[in-house]
Amino acid sequence: MKNVVKIIGAGLAGCEAALFLADHGVKTILYDTKPDHFSPAHKSPNLAELVCSNSLRSAEPTSAVGLLKQEMLMLGSKFMDCALKTKVPAGKALAVNRDAFSLCLTKAIQSHPNIEFKTEEWKKIPDKGIVILATGPLTTPALLDSLSSVTTSEGLHFYDAISPVIETDTIDSANSYWKDRWDDQSKGDYLNCPLTKEEYDLFYDELIKAEQVPLHDFEEPRFFEGCLPIEVMAARGYKTLLFGPMKPVGLWQPGADQKPYAVVQLRKENSEGSALNIVGFQTKLSYPEQKRVLSLIPALKNANFLRFGSIHRNTFVDAPRVLDCFIRLKGRAHLFLAGQISGIEGYVESAATGLLVGFNVLRLLQKKNLVIPPPTTAMGSLITHLTNLETKDFQPSNVNFGLFPKLVERHTKKERKQKYAERAMTDLKRWLELLK
Ligand SMILES: Cc1cc2nc3c(=O)[nH]c(=O)nc-3n(C[C@H](O)[C@H](O)[C@H](O)COP(=O)(O)OP(=O)(O)OC[C@H]3O[C@@H](n4cnc5c(N)ncnc54)[C@H](O)[C@@H]3O)c2cc1C
CATH class of the missing domain: 3.50.50.60 (FAD/NAD(P)-binding domain)
Known part of the structure; x- marks a missing residue:
């Protein structure tokens, strides 16, 4: 050769x-x-x-x-x-x-x-x-x-700007449902995990004080507005996530007696749907903190993280x-x-x-x-x-x-x-x- x-x-x-x-x-x-x-x-x-x-x-x-x-x-x-x-x-x-x-x-x-x-x-x-x-x-x-x-x-x-990826079988099906926003007819491509106001308050309080991974000195703490880390959004105010990736409108479960206060959505990561990523949840929290804080979302209480988020x-x-x-x-x-x-x-x-x-x-x-x-x-x-x-x-x-x-x-x-x-x-x- x-x-x-x-x-x-x-x-x-x-x-x-x-x-x-x-x-x-x-x-x-x-x-x-x-x-x-x-x-x-x-x-x-x-x-x-x-x-x-x-x-x-x-x-x-x-x-x-x-x-x-x-x-x-x-x-x-x-x-x-x-x-x-x-x-x-x-x-x-x-x-x-x-x-x-x-x-x-x-x-x-x-x-x-x-x-x-x-x-x-x-x-x-x-x-x-x-x-x-x-x-x-x-x-x-x-x-x-x-x-x-x-x-x-x-x-x-x-x-x-990586969101965490969760093993589908470990998400609590009693606390989640498949549905696309505003669509009540089909099963939908998104798995929705609803939170009540009390659950959101607890999640929010823990998120804003969770430990973050420090930036390297060559990494500017400047993020694209389109993919802000969830903790940065949370730091901007109590309602920022509710108008962002946790927006509940159009996502209430047909037949449920209560509308959710906040919703976390997951989308298929592979064609079989055995892994789901949390939509818009890119984060710089440390791995143990991601597990701790995201486990406060009721459907993710026992979730197995296949990949943690990072930026x-x-x-x-x-x-x-x-x-x-x-x-x-x-x-x-x-x-x-x-x-x-x-x-x-x-x-x-x-x-x-x-x-x-x-x-x-x-x-x-x-x-x-x-x-x-x-x-x-x-x-x-x-x-x-x-x-x-x-x-x-x-x-x-x-x-x-x-x-x-x-x-x-x-x-x-x-x-x-x-x-x-x-x-x-x-x-x-x-x-x-x-x-x-
Ligand atoms: C700051 C930082 C920390 C990381 N920490 C981890 C970690 O802890 N664990 C982990 O699993 N992964 C980590 N990664 C991710 C990744 O696994 C490593 O970056 C890994 O070294 C990538 O391997 P590579 O061969 O692709 O590139 P590198 O190992 O970075 O090798 C690329 C080489 O190309 C050379 N090069 C660049 N441009 C040119 C050019 N124009 N001409 C000639 N040579 C060039 C560089 O000098 C370098 O030696 C980290 C990444 C970064 C940036």
Whole structure:
């Protein structure tokens, strides 16, 4: 194979892609602005830097992210190899010594005969050759301009505004009902969770004093009016939410003897409806506070949070409209995206997309057809998220079981996780066997 693959960005996704390709005999050139220039969050001269927490989240194979780790190991992940070599005690989570972890991957890159590392800021999307763009959530402005010119500026987003996602089966059906605003005829697409005045008062009082996640110093505390965090709306006054995402008009339940004082609406997150997102409830509350305060909504008393809400600076493409199912820019068969910029969220997920893209670039060079893992696997579920054209307001996502096709039989919550994991491992093994 004479082709040289250009990989822009030596973060988690870029390093994983480079090492996978290089181990399979492909020459790669890996570019990064570091160590000459650093983004506002990057500090270390080493590559594959963990910019914040040193936790790679759950190591339990029956959690979605734990399962993703198992799958990455099956594909020969160097990210996982270094993580396991540098892990520190963290209970059921996989946490690493961040410097040792980055050094492990940096050394693997530097010593690899098939990888050339260059310190250089790419300002323009290259026109020629196979390129993997893995410049992450803090891609430099010049390159973003270039990307927006090839995706159209609506295809690029600069802030996450994520509402929490809840497992449908854990919402109290006695305290909720399906109905669209002003529509009493059909069943409706929205699951409505009503509150009385007393319930709203309690919710409001707890919301305004709940603990928030502090902003990074490069994040301006300036939010788009269209997607304000619920706590910011609440701070503007007692009634702001009642005229915003908790507006009750047109939502009273047919046949009910009392009109609700406030209503929280949830909408399907996946086509099966096994996961629902809370409409307009983007928030910067800490995760424990989200659980505590949102559990005061009667229907959500025992809700299982598949994903918590967040708002932070991030750069990502409107994946369903901009990318094809192999995470290439539509209409540009040689330009792959990997990592956070492709529309996924999280360290492990970023590395996983780097691995998947590396896998397909290798197949492209070998003149084989490109492939995607089954949707029942954690890796496949990330692709489902990136390519779901039903998603109107696309937001990045961590891996979670809400992205997986629903299990056919009913199980307890604990059994369900086990079944998801077993099905994924069986399907991934079979898929890999078939590809051999
Ligand atoms: C402040 C912050 C905190 C985060 N905390 C967490 C956390 O605790 N846990 C978690 O799971 N996820 C976290 N994330 C989200 C995400 O998982 C990480 O950002 C992750 O590192 C993304 O991996 P990546 O490979 O896509 O990008 P990165 O790891 O950011 O790598 C991108 C690389 O591209 C380089 N680059 C950028 N532009 C150019 C250019 N024009 N030319 C050449 N090189 C360029 C950068 O220098 C960087 O090294 C956080 C994100 C941010 C912004």
